[in-house]
Amino acid sequence: MTDDSRTRRFERLALPHLDAAYNLARWLMRNDHDAEDAVQDAYLRAFNYFGSFQGGNFRAWMLMIVRRCCYDGLARNRPTELVSVEDIDALAAGAEPLSDASRVDDPERALLRRADAALVNELIAELPPPFREVLVLRELHDCAYREIAEIAAIPVGTVMSRLARARKLLQRGMKRRLKKDDGNGL
Amino acid sequence: MDCNDVTRASSSYVDGELDAAAVAALERHLEGCADCRLGVEHQRELSQLVRRGAQRFAAPGHLAGRIGAALDAAKGDARVVPLRRAAWRPLALAASFVLAMILSSGATWLVAAYDRQDRLTQEVVSSHVRALLSNRMIDIASSDQHTVKPWFSGKLDLAPPVRDLTTAGFPLVGGRLDYVGQRPVAALVYRHNQHVIDLFILPGDAAPGVAPPATSRQGYALRRWRDGGMTFWAISDLAPEDLDKFELAVRAPAN
Numbered sequence: 001m002t003d004d005s006r007t008r009r010f011e012r013l014a015l016p017h018l019d020a021a022y023n024l025a026r027w028l029m030r031n032d033h034d035a036e037d038a039v040q041d042a043y044l045r046a047f048n049y050f051g052s053f054q055g056g057n058f059r060a061w062m063l064m065i066v067r068r069c070c071y072d073g074l075a076r077n078r079p080t081e082l083v084s085v086e087d088i089d090a091l092a093a094g095a096e097p098l099s100d101a102s103r104v105d106d107p108e109r110a111l112l113r114r115a116d117a118a119l120v121n122e123l124i125a126e127l128p129p130p131f132r133e134v135l136v137l138r139e140l141h142d143c144a145y146r147e148i149a150e151i152a153a154i155p156v157g158t159v160m161s162r163l164a165r166a167r168k169l170l171q172r173g174m175k176r177r178l179k180k181d182d183g184n185g186l
Numbered sequence: 187m188d189c190n191d192v193t194r195a196s197s198s199y200v201d202g203e204l205d206a207a208a209v210a211a212l213e214r215h216l217e218g219c220a221d222c223r224l225g226v227e228h229q230r231e232l233s234q235l236v237r238r239g240a241q242r243f244a245a246p247g248h249l250a251g252r253i254g255a256a257l258d259a260a261k262g263d264a265r266v267v268p269l270r271r272a273a274w275r276p277l278a279l280a281a282s283f284v285l286a287m288i289l290s291s292g293a294t295w296l297v298a299a300y301d302r303q304d305r306l307t308q309e310v311v312s313s314h315v316r317a318l319l320s321n322r323m324i325d326i327a328s329s330d331q332h333t334v335k336p337w338f339s340g341k342l343d344l345a346p347p348v349r350d351l352t353t354a355g356f357p358l359v360g361g362r363l364d365y366v367g368q369r370p371v372a373a374l375v376y377r378h379n380q381h382v383i384d385l386f387i388l389p390g391d392a393a394p395g396v397a398p399p400a401t402s403r404q405g406y407a408l409r410r411w412r413d414g415g416m417t418f419w420a421i422s423d424l425a426p427e428d429l430d431k432f433e434l435a436v437r438a439p440a441n
Contacts, residue, residue, distance in 0.1 A: 007257055015250060015320040022245035036249055043253045044260055109228060112235070120239035138201065139236040145203045164197035167232055 010050050014043060017059050020141060021066045027136045028070040030125055038073050042066040063141070063151045067133065074129070081129065115174045123173040131166035138163055187211045192222045200229045247325035247362035248370070250316045255365040258312075307410075307419075309366045311403045313373070314384045314421045317364070323375050323382060324360035334361045338372050344416060346372035346387040354435035356383065376432070383422040383432055390415065402426070409433045 021042060026035040042065045053061055074081050124132060133152055137143040143151070145159045152159070187195075187208075192215050198204050199212055216223050317323045326337040335348040341363055350358040356376045364373040366386055374385040399410045407429045409420040418436065422429055 007261065011254070011257070011316065011319065015253075015316060018245045018250055018253075018320045018322065019242075022249065023243045026243035032246070035243070036246070036252070039245070039249060040253050040256055044256055047257055047260065109224075109231070112228075112231070115235060115239070117239035117241075120235060121241055124236070124240055135236065136240070139233060140240055140242055145198075145201070160198050160203070163201070164194065167197055167229065170236070171232060 006050070007047070010047050013058055014046060014062060017062045020059060021062060023140060024063055024066050024133070024136060025070050027124070027132060027140075028067070028129055029073060034073055034077070038069045039066060041073070042069040045069065057147065057150070060143075060147045060150045063137070064153070067151055071129075112171070112174055112178070114178060119174065119177060120170075123170050123177070126173065127166055127169055131162055131169060134159055134162045135166040135170070187215045189215075189219065189222055192216070192219070193225060196222075196226045196229045199226065200233055245320070245322055247317070247322045248364060250320040250322055251313050251363075251365040254312055254316045255368065258309075306367055307401065307403060307408065310384075310386055310408065310419045310421055311406055313364050313366055313386070314406065315404070317362070317373070317384065318382070323362065323384075325362040327360040329358050329360075331358060334358065334374070337361065338363075342370055342372055342389075344372070344387070344389040346374070346416070347414070348374060349436070349440060351376060351432075351435045354431070354438075356432055356435055378422075378424060378428060378432065381422055381424045381428075383420060383424065383429070385436065386419040386421070388417045388419070390417065400426070400430075411437065413437065 018039070021039050022035060025038040025042070026032070029035045029038055042062070045068075046062055046065045049065075071082070124135060127135065130152075134148055137148045137151060138145075145156050145163075148159045148163075149156045154162070192212055195204060195208060195212055199209065204212065216226065326334055328334050329350055329352070331348045331350050335346070338346055338348075338361065348358070348361070352358070356378050359375050359377050361372060361374045363370050364386065365371070367388060369388075371389075372387040374387070376383040376385065401408050401410075406421050406423055407426045409418075409429055409432075411418050411433065420429060420433055420436070422432070424432070
């Protein structure tokens with residue numbers, strides 16, 4: 001294959017996923033500039049490793065590389081945002097049991113129904129990256145757990161527990177914020 | 187399954203990611219437990235809340251072009267790699283010999299200019315195709331020339347002339363920043379029936395009179411002309427005679 005036809009083939013496969021790549025990068029990097037850099041880096045890397053793509057789920061392969069580039073970018077420029085994986089999973093497994101926040105009564109439900117888009121976006125952005133990414137991949141990219149496992153390089157069981165934990169953190173954040181607003185407003 | 191098991195599993199249950207046996211056990215529990223039914227319902231609402239509320243970021247229009255340019259550069263320095271890139275490495279030695287011969291002739295500038303022009307033509311085609319493929323034609327969507335023109339200021343080292351051409355049958359739909367010839371350029375997007383027309387505007391002189399002003403590549407028709415110190419490239423899948431009309435409309439003096 002000539003260089004040119006290889007490039008065209010890559011572009012035909014990869015460019016339709018540009019929005020997905022950018023969305024994931026934008027959520028992980030949290031600003032336009034770094035997200036663009038990470039996506040460009042990812043497309044170059046993907047092009048270089050294109051020969052090693054074995055077929056199968058191209059989107060997952062592409063998003064795996066995008067995620068990798070984002071983490072590299074964070075490690076380079078904002079290492080404090082990266083919590084070690086051990087800490088994260090300890091947090092997810094122990095510390096607080098999952099049960100308390102998932103058990104809800106009706107007044108709490110009414111409270112959560114007042115959460116607006118701005119609050120949702122703000123709270124997702126505040127989640128530590130390992131929780132943020134599984135939530136974004138699930139809810140915004142509609143990824144199956146198996147795909148998320150492939151993209152984030154973790155076992156499916158870990159996807160399950162991180163996602164449950166992400167939702168719980170979100171829920172708790174909403175409760176806290178909405179109650180605080182009530183306290184200030186009334 | 188007891189209440190704790192259900193609470194732990196409810197997130198995966200709502201996602202439809204539990205296996206059949208676990209689903210059966212969980213649903214048996216739900217039948218007799220109002221608290222857990224509420225909990226599951228709540229998980230579902232939370233998921234909906236995120237799906238509805240969380241922002242989906244679309245890639246900015248210029249990103250595909252930027253990546254394309256980076257890919258081209260990664261294949262070798264785009265400024266020196268000739269258009270036919272196939273097997274250029276083995277030919278490098280022979281090419282340098284040929285180049286040395288050409289250098290000694292008076293035709294040097296012509297060949298170099300033609301090469302530059304040809305490469306630029308290919309880049310215009312690539313940028314157009316990339317924008318179509320990635321479905322990101324437009325950074326600023328507007329049919330109002332007074333909205334599109336100021337959008338470019340500060341992003342480019344030229345002020346591209348922007349005119350809506352609806353009366354000539356080519357409504358303006360917007361513009362984007364693109365990358366051609368190793369620099370950011372303005373791309374104006376027009377429509378004619380179902381066809382999209384890109385009008386690239388580059389600063390300065392892109393080797394006038396060397397490459398043909400009208401040509402076609404990969405099924406796209408191209409027109410090139412100069413005006414006011416800028417070089418214009420129009421590209422579309424329009425019939426060539428319709429693209430001629432477009433060029434006339436763009437070049438017609440504004441009233």
